[in-house]
Amino acid sequence: MDSIINIINEYSIFIIIGLAIITLLLFIITMILLVSVKKLEKKYRKMMRGVNNKNLEQMLNDNLDNIEKALNKSQEAIDECKNISQELKGCVNKVAIMRYKAFEDVGSDLSFSIAILDSYNDGVIITGIYSRHDSTTYAKPIDKGISRYDLSEEELHVLNEAINSKN
Template identity: 35%
Template sequence: MISEYLGIDSDYIVIGLAALVLILIIVMIVNAAKMHSLKKAYNNFMTGKDAKNLEDTILKRLDQVEQLMDSNEKNEKNINRIFSNMKYTFQKVGLVKYDAFNEMGGKLSFSLALLSQTNDGFIINAMHSREGCYTYIKEIIDGNSVITLSEEEQEALDTALNSNKK
């Protein structure tokens, strides 16, 4: 047969096959030991610390993620609502102090312009004299007044209109 064809004694073939079987048995034992170690590590991983189950931990984290997503959605809605309300708040300010009358000093009179994002608002003009203080208000719509503005009022309005352009 093969031994006669190759010129090898059959005893050497049997010894070689026995050695191969012995090596395969050793490899199988090493694999079994590694598999046992892996199973032990897997069981420890799945049971977790303090008898906590990995599934319970994952479900808990998923619930927390859902809560965070809901909270984020509410925050976005609140922020959008705040920004839409901000359009109507006074965001632009212009103030000019001046002397209304030559005999008065100290720049006690003033013009104060308060405008929203859409340039709507009013100008308060307070003129201080020896007899008293007179206060006037003029409505501003889209950056303009229907009533003619004094020089100081126009300066306060221009300051307010340019206050957010920085």
């Protein structure tokens, strides 16, 4: 133990100079780090200040709120589209028409049958029969693709054509 103390006393000046150099290097490194931290902090504050002196965090929160509002409006629009789509099924969207010659003595295809249906195959068949002396029009209701009245061949044709048409 005495030998270690003697060595330390003998080389104390070198040890002090070494420690002073290490302390000076640590001080210089600390100053460099402080300057770097100040620059970084300045950049951070500038970034957090954002545009028009608005806080970046506030801007992000505002944008997240706007996104949430947009998602809610989008969901409302999707729901409304579903409602409209459901309502459209009750609108006329299947139509078929056929012109024909009801009587041989009439010169052209002046008689007609038209089927007007919705997506549920509910609607009406309107038939106009033209002859030389008069013209008669009939309307026959259709429920789920079926008429409670007898249908002519032409009426059956337009009914099937309308039922099989794409919406």
